[in-house]
Amino acid sequence: MTDGSQGLSRRGLLGLLGAGAGGLVVGGVGGAAVGASVASASATATEDGAVHPFFGDRQSGITTPVQDHLHFASYDMADDATREDLVSLLQDWSYAAARMTQGLDVSASGAVGGSPQAPPDDTGEALGLPASSLTVTFGLGPTLFEKDGADRFGIAAQRPAALVDLPRFVGDGLDPMETGGDLCIQACADDPQVAVHAVRNLSRIAFGRAKIRWSQLGFGRTSKTTSDQVTPRNLFGFKDGTANILADDEDALREHVWVAEGDGAAWLAGGSYLVARKIAMIIEQWDRQQLAEQGRIIGRDKAEGAPLSGGEEFTALDLDKRDESGEPLIDEAAHVRLAHPTVNGGVRILRRGYNYVNGTSELGRLDAGLFFLSFQRSPEQFVRLQRSLSTDLLSEYIRHVGSGVFAVPPGAADGSYVGAGLFA
Amino acid sequence: MTDGSQGLSRRGLLGLLGAGAGGLVVGGVGGAAVGASVASASATATEDGAVHPFFGDRQSGITTPVQDHLHFASYDMADDATREDLVSLLQDWSYAAARMTQGLDVSASGAVGGSPQAPPDDTGEALGLPASSLTVTFGLGPTLFEKDGADRFGIAAQRPAALVDLPRFVGDGLDPMETGGDLCIQACADDPQVAVHAVRNLSRIAFGRAKIRWSQLGFGRTSKTTSDQVTPRNLFGFKDGTANILADDEDALREHVWVAEGDGAAWLAGGSYLVARKIAMIIEQWDRQQLAEQGRIIGRDKAEGAPLSGGEEFTALDLDKRDESGEPLIDEAAHVRLAHPTVNGGVRILRRGYNYVNGTSELGRLDAGLFFLSFQRSPEQFVRLQRSLSTDLLSEYIRHVGSGVFAVPPGAADGSYVGAGLFA
Numbered sequence: 001m002t003d004g005s006q007g008l009s010r011r012g013l014l015g016l017l018g019a020g021a022g023g024l025v026v027g028g029v030g031g032a033a034v035g036a037s038v039a040s041a042s043a044t045a046t047e048d049g050a051v052h053p054f055f056g057d058r059q060s061g062i063t064t065p066v067q068d069h070l071h072f073a074s075y076d077m078a079d080d081a082t083r084e085d086l087v088s089l090l091q092d093w094s095y096a097a098a099r100m101t102q103g104l105d106v107s108a109s110g111a112v113g114g115s116p117q118a119p120p121d122d123t124g125e126a127l128g129l130p131a132s133s134l135t136v137t138f139g140l141g142p143t144l145f146e147k148d149g150a151d152r153f154g155i156a157a158q159r160p161a162a163l164v165d166l167p168r169f170v171g172d173g174l175d176p177m178e179t180g181g182d183l184c185i186q187a188c189a190d191d192p193q194v195a196v197h198a199v200r201n202l203s204r205i206a207f208g209r210a211k212i213r214w215s216q217l218g219f220g221r222t223s224k225t226t227s228d229q230v231t232p233r234n235l236f237g238f239k240d241g242t243a244n245i246l247a248d249d250e251d252a253l254r255e256h257v258w259v260a261e262g263d264g265a266a267w268l269a270g271g272s273y274l275v276a277r278k279i280a281m282i283i284e285q286w287d288r289q290q291l292a293e294q295g296r297i298i299g300r301d302k303a304e305g306a307p308l309s310g311g312e313e314f315t316a317l318d319l320d321k322r323d324e325s326g327e328p329l330i331d332e333a334a335h336v337r338l339a340h341p342t343v344n345g346g347v348r349i350l351r352r353g354y355n356y357v358n359g360t361s362e363l364g365r366l367d368a369g370l371f372f373l374s375f376q377r378s379p380e381q382f383v384r385l386q387r388s389l390s391t392d393l394l395s396e397y398i399r400h401v402g403s404g405v406f407a408v409p410p411g412a413a414d415g416s417y418v419g420a421g422l423f424a
Numbered sequence: 425m426t427d428g429s430q431g432l433s434r435r436g437l438l439g440l441l442g443a444g445a446g447g448l449v450v451g452g453v454g455g456a457a458v459g460a461s462v463a464s465a466s467a468t469a470t471e472d473g474a475v476h477p478f479f480g481d482r483q484s485g486i487t488t489p490v491q492d493h494l495h496f497a498s499y500d501m502a503d504d505a506t507r508e509d510l511v512s513l514l515q516d517w518s519y520a521a522a523r524m525t526q527g528l529d530v531s532a533s534g535a536v537g538g539s540p541q542a543p544p545d546d547t548g549e550a551l552g553l554p555a556s557s558l559t560v561t562f563g564l565g566p567t568l569f570e571k572d573g574a575d576r577f578g579i580a581a582q583r584p585a586a587l588v589d590l591p592r593f594v595g596d597g598l599d600p601m602e603t604g605g606d607l608c609i610q611a612c613a614d615d616p617q618v619a620v621h622a623v624r625n626l627s628r629i630a631f632g633r634a635k636i637r638w639s640q641l642g643f644g645r646t647s648k649t650t651s652d653q654v655t656p657r658n659l660f661g662f663k664d665g666t667a668n669i670l671a672d673d674e675d676a677l678r679e680h681v682w683v684a685e686g687d688g689a690a691w692l693a694g695g696s697y698l699v700a701r702k703i704a705m706i707i708e709q710w711d712r713q714q715l716a717e718q719g720r721i722i723g724r725d726k727a728e729g730a731p732l733s734g735g736e737e738f739t740a741l742d743l744d745k746r747d748e749s750g751e752p753l754i755d756e757a758a759h760v761r762l763a764h765p766t767v768n769g770g771v772r773i774l775r776r777g778y779n780y781v782n783g784t785s786e787l788g789r790l791d792a793g794l795f796f797l798s799f800q801r802s803p804e805q806f807v808r809l810q811r812s813l814s815t816d817l818l819s820e821y822i823r824h825v826g827s828g829v830f831a832v833p834p835g836a837a838d839g840s841y842v843g844a845g846l847f848a
């Protein structure tokens with residue numbers, strides 16, 4: 001297999017880079033500048049899918065066409081980690097992510113090019129695989145800035161006012177071990193082995209400085225970010241993401257997704273906020289529900305995803321339309337109504353969730369649901385929507401079991417690293 | 425999307441079938457004959473991948489080119505289930521599997537074609553998706569024939585002598601809740617949503633008669649069954665499955681995989697035995713090992729998968745070759761040596777495993793490994809190999825945590841069902 005964007009095999013490209021680059025010292029200093037030379041081009045289509053840029057004004061993995069697979073991981077900094085550890089970690093992560101998103105090994109010596117007497121820099125399971133549209137998106141949690149009153153890394157004063165733990169919502173059943181985290185990584189790719197390889201190697205690079213707190217794999221994207229992507233279905237069998245913000249809707253992105261200069265913390269301008277929610281679905285209960293009732297709960301028909309107020313999938317909802325007996329065609333507590341911008345002061349978010357199945361519970365039920373991911377200009381947008389959904393008919397069939405909120409810095413300039421603005 | 429083998433949309437084909445077919449009564453009688461008309465063709469290539477036949481001399485999913493994704497599930501029969509329940513379950517499963525493997529909904533009324541006042545037959549998340557090379561392979565565990573001395577289904581006399589629980593192996597750390605089962609389903613597809621949809625709907629059909637005991641998703645096949653498939657890598661970063669039995673090696677299949685007429689139970693002739701092992705990898709420990717040592721443990725080089733005795737990936741192992749100091753180039757306890765036919769009386773198996781990652785353990789380690797699946801003419805083949813591997817250098821880095829052994833009946837004839845021979 002070849003790295004189509006370069007016309008060189010991974011091996012060959014490593015060889016070319018090796019001379020000037022030097023190996024990545026795992027746990028050491030790294031050098032983000034190395035990655036810049038290979039990862040700053042715009043997205044390149046290849047026969048194996050797109051290669052997305054790592055460096056640029058925005059981090060990839062937000063408006064990027066939603067890939068097929070997810071590995072999301074939340075990390076806690078080590079108890080004895082210093083400010084220098086945090087900076088070097090972010091540098092090393094950017095270096096490695098810049099390489100991996102281009103289909104390269106994690107360092108120049110990679111999986112098989114180092115000393116036989118040393119552990120390889122790269123764990124090797126993605127050897128021979130293309131970039132597979134991999135994006136790696138980094139986020140910073142509230143506790144990174146201040147934890148139990150301590151300013152561990154000298155950045156408490158830089159915390160954006162909006163970056164606080166989410167409030168408790170009606171029906172939350174959060175597992176502390178699937179909630180929070182100082183840092184997060186969203187790795188998305190069209191090949192799950194490539195996404196897993198990214199998180200595994202970034203976790204390895206973090207050794208001694210940060211450790212995974214929780215992680216989750218996802219498959220079957222439940223959103224789309226470009227108009228040519230087919231609307232996928234979630235595990236309730238309904239199309240999901242029909243009304244998402246699309247990558248080419250610059251006005252909506254500016255208004256609802258990107259943090260603006262005047263929004264507060266200057267280092268975050270051009271970035272966004274990520275909300276992650278692990279939403280367990282009570283599958284067996286849903287599957288016993290009537291087809292018509294399923295439609296009423298969602299507010300759309302199951303076959304086409306058309307609103308119950310009429311039309312086709314992309315027809316606008318008519319929330320006021322009533323049947324001959326005066327009942328609203330879209331129920332007052334239907335999911336699409338309560339989540340709709342018109343009943344939430346115009347609030348919208350960019351969703352990027354995935355289906356997940358973690359095998360079977362001890363009761364023989366599928367441990368499955370939706371790993372919800374959304375990007376927004378402020379977490380307040382998610383809070384508003386989630387509060388509106390407190391009376392959602394769907395609530396009976398779901399339970400929020402994990403949660404996280406993260407500031408997502410803007411993209412790194414060539415030769416720099418994600419989060420650099422925080423330490424400028 | 426269309427069902428490429430028919431040139432009709434799923435919707436359209438359901439409509440055509442609906443008139444003569446009648447709906448599947450979930451939990452009821454079903455009718456395997458219906459599926460026959462759509463699922464007895466040989467494999468058909470479409471732009472969305474192959475459509476594999478359900479009916480035929482052999483079950484699909486054994487020599488079928490290994491798909492990208494797995495959902496494996498083990499089931500226990502209900503405490504009050506009768507022989508009639510077992511027969512009707514196998515009939516209903518075959519009916520539904522015959523449809524789903526052709527890219528159809530689970531029944532003629534499907535996900536959206538039934539009464540609005542009834543729960544849909546099909547859960548809907550695969551609506552619009554192609555068959556995605558789905559295969560559904562059924563197996564029967566030892567406890568189905570006799571459990572705690574009871575012949576629950578009147579088939580104890582039919583149990584093949586070879587179908588007994590696997591012995592305990594050195595290093596086993598089996599979780600009872602990931603071990604055993606009366607029945608199993610191996611669903612493989614190139615789209616995980618399609619594999620998950622199959623297991624979910626077959627579990628739903630089983631309601632009241634059988635219940636999932638354990639299940640596991642897998643991605644990243646670790647074997648190949650045709651010579652044109654690239655050898656994939658496992659999560660140790662090594663190529664896996666180089667020396668597998670291939671689908672076109674009729675002699676090897678006859679000798680090592682298919683149960684022959686004279687092997688014992690006549691109803692199983694033309695079938696096989698499936699061994700499933702959930703093998704946890706101690707990833708972090710492996711990743712700290714030197715490259716040369718990793719190679720020594722496996723007996724191959726990491727880059728190309730070439731045997732350490734020389735040559736390239738497909739060069740035969742030279743187990744006798746020694747270096748200038750007289751040491752064997754392939755270690756006496758290397759994995760490839762201990763698993764090799766020449767040190768195991770010629771024994772071979774057909775492997776079909778997958779990588780798995782179940783998130784993160786409470787220690788912040790990846791909960792990951794290999795979901796090993798092998799097909800063989802007798803479980804004794806696996807037992808011999810696994811005993812040989814008791815001194816395997818790799819043992820330090822793996823732990824077997826789940827296990828199952830199942831008789832895999834031959835394929836169902838058109839209009840019949842898998843396992844029919846057992847009740848003839």
